[in-house]
Amino acid sequence: MRVTNEKFRVHLSRKQREDLEALCRQQRTPASKLRRARILLMADEGCPAGHRSDVEIAEAVGLCTRQIVRIRQKFVREGVAPTLARKQRAIPPRQPTFDGKAEAKLVALCCSTPPEGHQRWTLSLLVDELCRLQVVASVCPETVRKCLKKIASSRGVASGSAFRKEIGPGSWPIWRKPSTSTARRTTKSIR
Numbered sequence: 001m002r003v004t005n006e007k008f009r010v011h012l013s014r015k016q017r018e019d020l021e022a023l024c025r026q027q028r029t030p031a032s033k034l035r036r037a038r039i040l041l042m043a044d045e046g047c048p049a050g051h052r053s054d055v056e057i058a059e060a061v062g063l064c065t066r067q068i069v070r071i072r073q074k075f076v077r078e079g080v081a082p083t084l085a086r087k088q089r090a091i092p093p094r095q096p097t098f099d100g101k102a103e104a105k106l107v108a109l110c111c112s113t114p115p116e117g118h119q120r121w122t123l124s125l126l127v128d129e130l131c132r133l134q135v136v137a138s139v140c141p142e143t144v145r146k147c148l149k150k151i152a153s154s155r156g157v158a159s160g161s162a163f164r165k166e167i168g169p170g171s172w173p174i175w176r177k178p179s180t181s182t183a184r185r186t187t188k189s190i191r
Contacts, residue, residue: 008069008076010043016080017044023084033084035061039071040083097139098147105135106147 012020020037023029029037038061042052054065061068075083098106109129114121123141130136130144 008072009045010040010072010075011046012040012044017041020080032086035063036071036084039063039068040075040080043068043072097136097143102130102135103147103151105133106130106144107151109133110148 020041023037024034024041039057041047042057042060043054045051052060054068057068058065071083106126109126110121115125115129118125123144126144127139127141130139
């Protein structure tokens, strides 16, 4: 099946062409955005170097011809900015395990006293307690660890960020004079 350029032709204005060329010269442009900009530049009907076919563009950028056609179609229908940007998902592929309420309960649990027989909360203890309290149906220790890292909390340790740090004379640095003098020559003379 041969794909033609008859319906969706790319016509870039001089300003659009300059902007796309500047985007291609930038050092920190995402690869997908750079690839789409190059496709639009090569597909432009008013290109000084000459218009290229979809097959030539596909070989140059490493995509199939159908993707080239889709990018041209999106440009004609929506413009330059939507063509270069990736479409954001409306719904994430997987719902997050912890929402705001669950995170708040996790923090409250971390700040509470640990179960009898334990000095502090461990990840496995937190997982068991969250499931027992039915905060979440199931959760793995790694998810709990990431959540705690995100909120910069510790598992009940007094030096963690959930507790106020004491600043007093005991924590101030003490500056002392060195016990030995450096007035003496420390290197030998070569004479």
